[in-house]
Amino acid sequence: MLRSRLSLAGLAMLSLALFLTAQSTASSPDPTPAVGTPRTPLTELARMALVAPDIVRIPIVKEHPSSAPPDAARFSHWSHNQIGCYGCHNTIFPKRKMGFTHADMEQGLFCGSCHNGRLAWSPNDKRVTCETCHVGKSAEIDTDDLFE
Incomplete structure (x- = not known):
């Protein structure tokens, strides 16, 4: 049920982004963007609505210290949407399954x-x-679902 609501919300956001993009290019004399034109926050949000699941579970690493929390960590794309996809991928986070530790973060x-x-x-x-x-x-x- 939650996934279907998220999918509907994503579709609504995509529709709005496409409508607004069409409106802005219709008033422009040359709707073809120049090479290297940065993506707008709106198009990044639309892209995220299509390809990024809201919540991703980060896998537990094998070298899991006994003092570490027993549960996997989760990442919310939605709470990080102001950064945009390319703010993290493929720089900070490669597009592959991986885990990391607090020592890595420190x-x-x-x-x-x-x-x-x-x-x-x-x-x-x-x-x-x-x-x-x-x-x-x-x-x-689970990140397994994303990278298989």
Whole structure:
């Protein structure tokens, strides 16, 4: 049920983006964009609605310390939509199945490239709990579903 609502919301966003894009190009004397024209936030949002699942479960790494939360972390594309797809892919996150550790994040890798206490909250911030990211099986989509 949730997925069907998300799909309907994605379709509505795509329709709006296509309508607004058509309106803006119809009033332009040359609707062909120049090579290298950056994507607008609206077209990025439409692209995200089509290809990115809202919630992705990040796999647990094999070297899972006993002190680490037992549940997988989840990532919400929707809460990061202001960044756009290419803000993370293929730079910070390659498009392949992978897990990572808090030590990786503390070195500025993966989520830690933004979640460092300067750009966004840090996992070490006292206001952040483990459950902010580690929700385990309640995550909607496993990364296995994305990369097979």
